[in-house]
Amino acid sequence: MSDGAGRWWSWALISWAVLASGLEGQVPSASNYLLSPDERARLEADLADVEARLAEVQALEFEMREAATLRPGNVGPDHVRRDVGPVEIRGPRHLLPAAAGAATHALGQFRGLSDADGALTALRIDIHDAGEVESLAPPYAGGSGTAVLVATAEDVRALVDHAVRRHVLEAIPQPLVPWSGGWGWDSAFRPDDGVRLMVQSTNRDGIACLQRRDLEACAGYLALSYDGSTESKLALLEYHYPASAFLPPTPVSETPRTDDLLGRCVFEQRRRGTPDARGTCLADLASREYATLGLLPSHPSARASLVAHALQLGGDGALTRLMRRPDGGSVGAHLAVVAGTSEAELVRSWQEDVSGRTGVFRSEGGERPGPASLFWAGGLALLALRSTRWRLG
Amino acid sequence: MGIQMLKLHWRAARWPMLPVLVAAFGLPLMAGSAAWGATYSVDHLSASGAVAVTDGAAVFGLTFAIVAAIAGSILGISAWSWDHRQDHVYALSLPVPRWKYSALKFGGGTILVGATTALFALGATTSSLLANLPAGLRAYPGALSLHFLIATQTAFALLFALASGTMRTATIVLGCVMGLAIFGVPLLDFLGNFWSPLGDFDLVRFAYATLVENDGPLSIFAGNWMLFDV
Structure with a gap:
């Protein structure tokens, strides 16, 4: 076949293929003759409905199976x-x-x-x-x-x-657990972190407590008057955030940090022209427990160190005694019950222990290497002396 | 003979040890430099000073562990470098049993570990004496030096044991460790396609738990290495 004839056949085949593909969509298929458009739409709607119902049944079945299995008190055969x-x-x-x-x-x-x-x-x-x-x-x-x-x-x-x-x-009676951040109750708690944060605290009460051994400052720093009520929250916030701190020339920053709840709130209220922006914000934050506790100058781990100290003072059965006490009362009073002493005496003994690193405050900084470290150093030395036994080549 | 072996060990280790010794003395000084001549007062809030001191101590604490590991490793490897160079001929010609020969070498290395620690302790003590610490913070030169001694000795003993065999032994062991470190996780992931428990096995977590946590052989390198702390 010559080149000209071959090219002609090629063009003919391509043209036929293009025409055939273009016509295919316009020629009704056999299936379309079986259903009218209305019937087809109705069937499609029914199908969608069946699918939705199937999904509902499956979800219900899943919930029932889960509820039957995981309901409290339901136990398996084995x-x-x-x-x-x-x-x-x-x-x-x-x-x-x-x-x-x-x-x-x-x-x-x-x-x-x-x-x-x-x-x-x-x-x-x-x-x-x-x-x-x-x-x-x-x-x-x-x-x-x-x-x-x-x-x-x-x-x-x-x-x-x-x-x-x-x-x-x-x-444990409220509000001790949220006040301590849930820490300090078990022996896994290390009070060193609390002391470290206390040393680094820029709060005036915290510094006076640590350096001048001012016990009233300690009580203020640890917020011992906290009893969970809105009044005590407001009183604590009023104490730690006095009005003088919000007066010129130390206004709230133009761009308070996102985690500065009080700063942002006062900033917003001032922008809206609220007359007593600070008071409005304190009242609002005092209605929320975690906001109030978050605004206290002491870190929860510092407060938890008082819990650990009180439990150590109280000795055997201290926590059990506390559990039998009803909710309410200040955390200072509660912890005094745990320790089996007065609140003032508890704070004094805590301050002494913090300063002297005694009691639960054994310093992490002076930690000596444990016997395991000595064992490994000695064991490896023995291995070295007997090393010919494990030569590979 | 012990003195001669100590001298030989020092000659083999002195050049690589020189920067390590400088670091062992200098790093504790640098850790405390933030607290030198600092003044604090209750009214002027000393807390920012405390933050600077503890932060500095924490950062330099990491370097102490590294210096201890490097010092121990250099001393451990260099203890056998002369023997490897001469194919152990001299050691085999000596009229002493192998264990005694190794013990003499190990004793010499331990003295060098002690000397390195003494330098570290000197730096830490000087730094502590010069530092004016804010209330609530304390210096721990003694405890930290003990920590440094045990860590250096552990690294020394480990590398000494490894190097006391043949070069082939050391190459195989170190090669296996490096191979596991580099290819272990991808290999387990691949094998997990055929047997799922292998894919679920967390090699890094296992190695850390075995070597560092639960009083493992390298646990001394973890923990608190701060010269100044509460």
């Missing part, structure tokens, strides 16, 4: 029970030893909790193996007195520990 003090644990046999160990450890960490059976209400923990439960729910701690956990062998200890700690902290 679940066994183990009691640790006031904590009743039910769960798969293979997860129970770790869970019981974690509960024992968590209860043992609380200082002064010597009579857990008498002081704590019962806690029931139901554990489900994460590998066997069809759930998208996160590991879940339930309401007061119950906890339902979806755990693996790796995280069961941490989850049980969290549930037990939360249960103990819930039993």
Whole structure:
């Protein structure tokens, strides 16, 4: 075939292909003859409706299955029970030893909790193996007195520990726990951080407490008069943020930091022309517990160091005694009960311990290397003397 | 013989050790320089001074651990450099058992570790004496020097044990460690495609927990290395 004829055939084939593809969409297919446009629309609507219903049914089924499985008190066929003090644990046999160990450890960490059976209400923990439960729910701690956990062998200890700690902290009369940031109650707490922050504090009371040993300044710095009421919050904020600090020539910064709650609030109120911007803001912030506690000059870990000190002073059963006390009263009065002494005496002894690094304030800075370090240094030396035994070549 | 071996060890280690010794003396001085001649008063809020001192101590604390590791490693490796150079012929010709020969070398190295620590302690003590610390802060030259001694000795013993074998031994062991450090995680990820538990295994976390946490052999290099603290 000549080149001219070949080119002609090529053009013919391409033209046919282009025309055929252009006509295909215009020629009704066989299926379109079976349905009218109305019928087709109705069917499509029905299909969409069925899909939506199917999704609803599946969601409902999922919720029912999850509720049936994870409801407190619902236990699987292979679940066994183990009691640790006031904590009743039910769960798969293979997860129970770790869970019981974690509960024992968590209860043992609380200082002064010597009579857990008498002081704590019962806690029931139901554990489900994460590998066997069809759930998208996160590991879940339930309401007061119950906890339902979806755990693996790796995280069961941490989850049980969290549930037990939360249960103990819930039993402590308010407002001690939010005031201390939830710290200081167990032996895992290191007061050194609190002291370090206290040393670095720019608050006048904090410095006077540490350097002049002014006990009233200590009480002010630690906000011992806090009792959780709006009045006490407002009084503390009025004390730590006096009106003189907001008068010219020290006005609130033109660009307060985002974490400067009070500064931003006063800035906003002044911009709106509110006559008493500071008073309005203090009243507003005093209605919120975490805002108030966040504005106090002392860091929660410094306040928690007083908790740890009080528990050490109170000795055996200190926390148990506190739990039997009703809510209310200032934190100073509560901690005095824990320590078994007066509030003034508690602050004095705390100040002495902070200054002398005694009691719970054993300094981290002077920490000596532990015996394990000496063991490794010696062990490696012995290995070096016997090194020919492990030559590879 | 011990003295001769100590001299030999020092001759092998002196040049690489020179900058380390300067750092061991100088870094504690630099850590405390922020507090030299500082004045504080209750009315003038000394807290900013405390922040500067503790921040400086924390930053320089990291370098102390590094200096201890480097000093111990240099002393450990250099203890056997002459033996490796002469294929252990001299050591084998001596009428002493291997363990005694190693013990003499180790003792000499320990003396050099002690000398390095003494220099560090001198710097830390001088720095502490010169520092005017704000209320609530204290200096810990003694405790820190003890920390430095144990850390340097641990690094020395580890590298001494490693270097006391043949070069091939050291190369294989160090090669395995480096190989695991570089290729361990990608390799486990790859193998996890065939057997999922391998993919879930956190090698870095495991290594850290084994070596550093839970009183592991390198735990001395973690912890608090601050010359000035509460």
